[in-house]
Amino acid sequence: MSLPDDYRFTRDHEWVSVDGDIATIGITAHAAEQLGDVVFVELPSVGTSFEKGDVFSVVESVKAAVDCYMPVSGEVTEINETLESAYEIMNEDPQGQGWIVRIRMTDTTEIDQLMTAKAYADYLSTVE
Amino acid sequence: MSNLKHTGLYEAHIRAGGKIVPFAGYELPVQYESIKVEHEAVRTTAGMFDVSHMGEIYFSGPDALENVQKLVTQNIEKIKPNRAVYSGMLYTNGTFVDDVLVYRISEDEFMLVVNAANLAKDYAWMKENLFGDCKCENRSDAITQIAIQGPKSKNIVQQLTNLNLDDLKYYRFRQHQIIGIDAIVSRTGYTGEHGYELYFNRTSSIKVWDALLEAGQSFGLKPAGLGCRDTLRLEAGMPLYGNDIDDQHTPLEAGLDWTVKMEKEDFNGKNALLQQQQKGLGRHLVGFELIDKGVPRHGYPIFSGSKNIGIVTSGTMSITLGKPIGMAYIRHGFEQLGTEFDVEIRNKHFRAKVIPMPFYSVTRTG
Incomplete structure (x- = not known):
């Protein structure tokens, strides 16, 4: 799978x-593949503030419900409303149109603590 | 390494790209392509399942009928040869040892098909109960079972046998050859769709699987995994042992009264069920749909206001119906159709209401 060079990644498979x-912010192609067919996405409300590490969304597939954790702290400015009905884009394009939320970061330096595409690819090779 | 077993079709699953998971002591495919795609294939064309993990236990001899009669809740005396029936097998306290399919092979021979996860305890229970001139034999390891389910299943299976499938009604079976192999061809299934279950010797596993694949090619047949087996059976309102029925619940509580034949002289659990009937039921298994958007799952608690009144036993986002559905045990008084309650999902309450089961059904022809 391809990992965009300018994305950053978490160990919990968010990008x-x-x-x-x-x-x-969204979930990686690896996460979407593991989950299988997504049937529901619980989205936060615009304006909600999250600390890094907070659960901001739950993605449910036929098989399981998986928590998504905030990779960085901030306030939700936009949610992907397409996910309220067309869940399948989560499987079809998880790292693009299947994004979950946009936030205004409170501390942009938190980004530097996340994995680069290369580091995430290496990490994936250890978990598979 | 794991000591998980393989069915005779393991190689076929690997070849078909099956995603293998441990299940009831076996390594089996949870899906090949996608649960959704396979689910939809069964509803619209046909799907093929390896269900060889299921157990087959044979009863034979002059006292076979009496033995089976004592074990199960259905009245097997009334089941003629070449017919099958779904039944509970109960402990004397009225709760489930397992749910089983009873096949009457002949006047004095029966095949009981049991859940893989329960096979060891079922077989032990059967032997513990055994009396008179009757042989009880576990042939599970020698038997492969393939289920072909879906509106096109008849067209596909018919190509492998000269048995006229138009004459094979629901819950009937025949001992007949398929591609020259001795088999039981049974008009049964766990999907709510028109379908067949084929039982035959394990040595012919791949041969039959491949023949079905080939015959099914032009009909859109897909290999289907355990994942959609669960979503299909739930839509069809069929209980799953370990979820919806278990050794804590009776068939009366599970709404399976139709499988309990009180007119039978005696069977394990009869007295307990009679007492329960007299006392009245304290809880009921119901079907529900979630009115709010969410996905109910096994183990989620159910509330009426702040009062805990039950628990979800199975739940899913129905692929066919496009809405969240589930089964739940709820306290007596909340079981009427249309009754609303809340399912607690991640500490939040989601509105739900009792609706009739099955959630999905086809009009049966023949």
């Missing part, structure tokens, strides 16, 4: 794409 102080 982050940064544009200024706005971070777009």
